[in-house]
Amino acid sequence: MSDLALSGLIVIAIEQAVAAPLCTVRLADAGARVIKIERPEGETARHYDAAVAGQSAYFVWLNRGKESAVLDLKDAADLALLRRMLAQADVLVQNLIPGAMARMGLSGDDLARDFPTLIAVSIVGYGQDTDYAGMRAYDMLVQAESGLCNVTGTEQTPSKVGVSAADIATGMNAHAAVLEALIARGKSGLGCQIEIAMFDGMADWMSVPLLHFEHTGRETGRYGMAHASIYPYRPFDCCDGSVIVAVQNNGEWERFCNGVLLRPDLLQRPEFATNALRVANREALDAEADPEIARLSTAETIARLDNSGVAWGRPTQIKDLGQHPALRRTKVALSNGQIVTMPRPAGRDQGFHPGDVPGIGAQTRAIRAEFRKKD
Numbered sequence: 001m002s003d004l005a006l007s008g009l010i011v012i013a014i015e016q017a018v019a020a021p022l023c024t025v026r027l028a029d030a031g032a033r034v035i036k037i038e039r040p041e042g043e044t045a046r047h048y049d050a051a052v053a054g055q056s057a058y059f060v061w062l063n064r065g066k067e068s069a070v071l072d073l074k075d076a077a078d079l080a081l082l083r084r085m086l087a088q089a090d091v092l093v094q095n096l097i098p099g100a101m102a103r104m105g106l107s108g109d110d111l112a113r114d115f116p117t118l119i120a121v122s123i124v125g126y127g128q129d130t131d132y133a134g135m136r137a138y139d140m141l142v143q144a145e146s147g148l149c150n151v152t153g154t155e156q157t158p159s160k161v162g163v164s165a166a167d168i169a170t171g172m173n174a175h176a177a178v179l180e181a182l183i184a185r186g187k188s189g190l191g192c193q194i195e196i197a198m199f200d201g202m203a204d205w206m207s208v209p210l211l212h213f214e215h216t217g218r219e220t221g222r223y224g225m226a227h228a229s230i231y232p233y234r235p236f237d238c239c240d241g242s243v244i245v246a247v248q249n250n251g252e253w254e255r256f257c258n259g260v261l262l263r264p265d266l267l268q269r270p271e272f273a274t275n276a277l278r279v280a281n282r283e284a285l286d287a288e289a290d291p292e293i294a295r296l297s298t299a300e301t302i303a304r305l306d307n308s309g310v311a312w313g314r315p316t317q318i319k320d321l322g323q324h325p326a327l328r329r330t331k332v333a334l335s336n337g338q339i340v341t342m343p344r345p346a347g348r349d350q351g352f353h354p355g356d357v358p359g360i361g362a363q364t365r366a367i368r369a370e371f372r373k374k375d
Contacts, residue, residue, distance in 0.1 A: 001011060001195065003031075003192055004030050005029025005030045005031060006027055006030040006031040006032040007031035007032075008031075008033075009027070009031075009032040009033065009090045009091065009182075010032070010033050010035070010085075010088060010089040010090050010091070011024055011027050011028075011032045011034045011089065011090065011091040011093065012032065012035055012037065012080065012082070012085055012089045012091070012092045012093070013034055013035065013036045013066065013092075013093050013094070014036065014073075014092070014093075014094040014096060015036065015037075015043065015093060015094060015095055016043040016044040016095065017043075017044050017045050017058075017095070017167065018045065018058065018062065018164050018167035018168065018171065019095055019123050019137070019166075019167040019170040019174070019176070019196075019198065020093050020094065020095040020123050020171065021045065021062035021063055021171070022035075022062055022167065022168060022170075022171025022172065022174075022175070023093055023123075023170075023171045023172075023174035023175045023178065024036070024066065024093050025061075025062050025063060025064060025066070025093070025123070025174065026171075026172075026175045026345070027084075027178065027332045028064065028065035028066050028354075028355060029064075029065060029348065029352070029354055030346060032090075032091070033066065033067070034065065034066040035066070035067045035069055035085065035363070035367060036063065036066045036067065036068050036069070037069055037070075037071050037073070037082070037232045037356070038069070038070050038071075038360060038361065039070065039072075040069055040070050040360075040361070041281070041360075042360040043059075045058040045059045045062065045063075046059045052334070052340055053334055053336065053338045053340065054336070055334055055335070055336075055357070057239060060332065060340065060342070060357050061342060061358070062336065063357055063358065064332045064355055064356065064357050065354050065355025065356070066355070066358055067358060067363035067367065068358035068359065068360060068361055068363055068364070069361060069363055069364045069367040069368075070127070070360065070361035070364045073104060073366075079104060079105075080373070081368065081371055081372075083114070084107075084268040084373065085367075085371050086106075086111075086114075086115050086118060087114075087298070089115075089118060090117075090118070090119060090182070091118070091119045091120075091121070091178055091181075091182075092111070092118055092119070092120045092121065093121045093123070093174065093178070094120075094121070094123070095122075095123035095124070097136075098124055098128060098133060098134060099292045101122070101216060106192075108120065108122070108193040111193060112191075112192075112193060112255070114190060115191065116190055117185065117189065117190065117191045119178060119181040119182065119185065119191045119192055119194070120191065120192070120193045120194065121177060121178060121194045121196060122172050122193070122194070122195050122196070123170055123174055123196050123197075123198070124137070124196070124197050124360070125137020125141075125142060125197065125198050125199060126197055126198070126199045127195070127197045127199070127200065128195060128197075132145075132199070135196050137166045137199070139160075139164040139165070139166045139198075140160050140166075142166040142198045142199055142202055142228070143160045143161060143165060143166050143202060145202075146159070146166070146199055146202035146203050146206055147206050147209065147210075148160075148161065148165065148202055148205065148206060148207075150222070151206075151209050151220045151221075151222060151228065152222065153217060153222045153224070154222055154223075154224045155221065155222055155223070155224075157222075158222065165202070165205075166198045166199075166201065167198070168204050169198075169201035169202065170196055170197075170198045170201050170203065170258075173196050173200075173201050174194075174196045177194050177196060178194075178344070181194060187236075194341075203346060208220075208229070209228075209370070225244070226282075228279075229279060230246075230247075230248055230275060231275065231278040231279045231282050231285065232245060232247050232248070232256070232278065232282075232285060232286075232289060233245070233246045233247060233248065236289070236290065236293040236294075236301070237290070237293070237294055237313065238293060238294065238296050238297055238300075238301050239294060239295065239296065239297055239299045240297050240298055241297075241298040241314075242298070242315060243293075243298055243302060243305070243312050243313075243314060244312060244313045244314065244315065245260075245302045245305065245310065245311075245312055246310070246311040246312065247310060247312075248275070249275070250273075250274065250275070250360040252309075252310055252311075253267075253272070253275075253278070253326050254267060255308040255309055255310055256308065256310050258308070259304055259307060259308030259310070260292075260293075260301070260304040260305055260308050261288075261292045261293070262290055262292070263288065263289075263292060266288060271284060272284075272285060273345075274283070298314075327342060327343060328343070328344040328350075329341040329342065329343060329344055330342060330343075330344040330345075330348070330352055330353075330354060331353075332354055332356070332357060333356040333357065334356070334357050335356065335357055335358055335359035335362065336359075
């Protein structure tokens with residue numbers, strides 16, 4: 001770990017669930033020392049399930065390579081210990097409910113005054129300068145509030161994204177913000193206070209539907225597995241399965257018509273001349289394309305797509321993901337000593353060796369000794 005980019009950095013994580021732990025696990029993967037502060041019973045995500053050799057899948061995914069210290073932050077002695085830790089730390093990441101840090105004397109202003117080189121990241125549901133500042137925020141609630149569910153699903157049924165999209169986006173945004181702040185501190189010598197709101201991340205993702213509405217009056221519809229604003233970009237049913245086809249420009253449309261559908265006549269149809277027209281006339285396009293592909297097997301369709309230089313994919317089921325030819329894995333040791341594998345994080349090569357998943361309070365005694373009050 002000593003030769004990794006963030007080796008030597010100390011990160012204090014007062015965190016739970018997904019968003020903050022995703023940020024800090026990325027820091028740990030890069031060599032930072034992440035000290036996770038937990039309650040005696042452990043943080044929330046430890047108890048979501050017991051799917052992975054008796055441990056929570058969420059916790060195993062997001063907490064490798066961290067140290068766990070059990071502290072009671074309502075106790076004056078433990079709060080003083082935390083302050084001694086912050087005095088030596090580079091980064092603080094926390095996602096307690098709004099106001100909790102201030103009640104401990106650790107508001108943004110307090111941190112800036114007492115720990116001027118500290119980069120302090122507060123993860124919240126909604127911007128603290130908005131009317132939603134005090135709202136409780138969980139992943140699906142934020143997906144719904146941001147409008148994401150209204151553009152996801154079928155025409156009849158809005159849906160949430162099937163993974164914790166709001167939490168994951170927030171963690172990634174927080175990770176990027178920490179890295180930027182570290183670079184800035186290298187220039188100025190000063191830390192900073194950063195607020196990362198879950199809603200902001202989802203609203204950013206919703207920029208295209210919002211821009212479409214505000215500038216053209218068009219509301220983005222729900223089209224299931226089909227793309228709302230690029231066409232044809234959807235699954236096609238073959239005689240023995242389905243293939244997802246992605247046609248994103250006129251050159252690909254020409255190759256799709258000539259080499260896959262074997263229907264060059266469609267290139268002369270004015271209602272299909274541009275992507276915008278193909279989107280507006282998707283039903284008419286489907287009526288022409290569907291019967292041509294329905295006669296083919298998936299193997300025949302894929303061969304035509306490959307030969308024509310048109311992008312394609314297949315809808316993988318969860319039961320098949322573990323054997324996907326593109327899946328790269330990494331080994332992780334659990335606190336009970338068992339070894340499991342999980343998808344290797346993007347950007348890590350085959351030499352990536354993440355740290356172990358900590359047991360509750362596994363490093364408490366050592367951390368108390370390391371940061372004890374000096375006589």
